[in-house]
Amino acid sequence: GLPARVRIYEVGARDGLQNEKTTVPTEVKAEFVHRLAEAGLTTIEATSFVHPKWVPQLADAEELFPRVAGLPVALPVLVPNERGLDRALALGARRVAVFASATESFAKANLNRTLDESLAMFAPVVRRAKDEGVLVRGYVSMCFGDPWEGPVPAAQVVRVCRALRDMGCDELSLGDTIGVATPGQVRALLSLLAAEGVPTEMVGVHFHDTYGQALANTYAALEQGVTTVDASAGGLGGCPYAKSATGNLATEDLVWMLRGLGIDTGIDLGRLVATSVWMADRLGRPSPSRTVRALGNP
Ligand code: HMG
Numbered sequence: 001g002l003p004a005r006v007r008i009y010e011v012g013a014r015d016g017l018q019n020e021k022t023t024v025p026t027e028v029k030a031e032f033v034h035r036l037a038e039a040g041l042t043t044i045e046a047t048s049f050v051h052p053k054w055v056p057q058l059a060d061a062e063e064l065f066p067r068v069a070g071l072p073v074a075l076p077v078l079v080p081n082e083r084g085l086d087r088a089l090a091l092g093a094r095r096v097a098v099f100a101s102a103t104e105s106f107a108k109a110n111l112n113r114t115l116d117e118s119l120a121m122f123a124p125v126v127r128r129a130k131d132e133g134v135l136v137r138g139y140v141s142m143c144f145g146d147p148w149e150g151p152v153p154a155a156q157v158v159r160v161c162r163a164l165r166d167m168g169c170d171e172l173s174l175g176d177t178i179g180v181a182t183p184g185q186v187r188a189l190l191s192l193l194a195a196e197g198v199p200t201e202m203v204g205v206h207f208h209d210t211y212g213q214a215l216a217n218t219y220a221a222l223e224q225g226v227t228t229v230d231a232s233a234g235g236l237g238g239c240p241y242a243k244s245a246t247g248n249l250a251t252e253d254l255v256w257m258l259r260g261l262g263i264d265t266g267i268d269l270g271r272l273v274a275t276s277v278w279m280a281d282r283l284g285r286p287s288p289s290r291t292v293r294a295l296g297n298p
């Protein structure tokens with residue numbers, strides 16, 4: 001059966017905007033996050049405290065975070081290392097996310113580390129965050145396919161998920177970073193993880209829509225008991241260090257499906273669509289979301 005409620009973990013302001021060629025002004029980002037909160041999203045990933053040369057689009061994290069910190073929503077931020085954690089904690093962040101990879105190639109491209117070196121980099125971050133009572137998410141990218149390595153063996157995903165769980169991560173997010181997964185693979189990976197001691201309650205899913213499979217994959221995950229789904233308003237996003245990654249699952253498309261299934265999300269779809277249309281105007285190109293296109297031009 002399907003879950004009665006689903007938590008949408010909104011990543012547009014971070015995963016979406018980190019991939020834009022043009023850097024969006026800080027005040028536009030702040031308004032975006034405010035509008036997402038007004039549309040009813042309760043978890044809104046705000047920005048990343050990474051090296052500004054690696055992701056210049058999010059180099060204004062220090063300016064942005066204080067402008068949204070007063071919102072009555074959860075505002076997780078990405079932190080790759082202790083330097084990032086220090087920056088986030090200094091601004092009062094209460095939720096952070098580390099981001100691992102299921103593959104060596106992407107660990108190298110995204111973090112300049114081997115997989116084991118990246119896990120060693122995260123361990124003190126997670127420990128210190130937990131000591132401060134901060135909730136920690138552990139992303140795992142390239143869970144199904146990798147642009148350099150091709151299909152990714154599920155055992156590699158299991159290994160990284162267990163390592164992050166053992167470190168103390170409160171939740172995980174399984175990323176199909178390049179959007180190649182299909183529903184049967186999603187079902188198989190989630191079953192394997194559960195069998196290998198990674199409880200489904202701590203697992204979220206993060207799909208990209210490269211091959212138009214993101215919603216089907218989400219449905220397969222819901223059938224496996226997953227209740228946290230990552231999505232990006234208007235389908236913004238990709239990943240600057242993974243060339244073939246296109247947009248994330250669009251939040252509007254997800255809300256449309258969940259609404260049809262009778263699964264409440266508390267989201268005002270009209271306001272969300274209006275927000276994505278507004279952001280598309282700022283970015284100078286239309287939203288790829290089918291739902292935004294269907295509802296956005298009355
Ligand atoms: P590095 O070059 O190996 O860094 O990068 P380092 O540790 O050798 O340090 C070099 C310098 O950077 C030092 O300064 C540090 O202080 C500074 P120096 O002493 O030379 O003056 N530095 C920092 N400055 C500010 N903030 C920091 C920081 N850390 C070091 N946090 C590093 C290693 C991890 C920093 C770099 O590779 C990096 O920032 N990577 C982030 C890449 C990124 O954000 N990628 C996108 C997110 S992941 C993703 O999109 C996938 C996901 O969405 C899910 C999915 O779709 O699958 C999550």
Ligand code: MG
Pocket residue numbers: 015175177206208237238239248
């Ligand atoms: Mg993504």
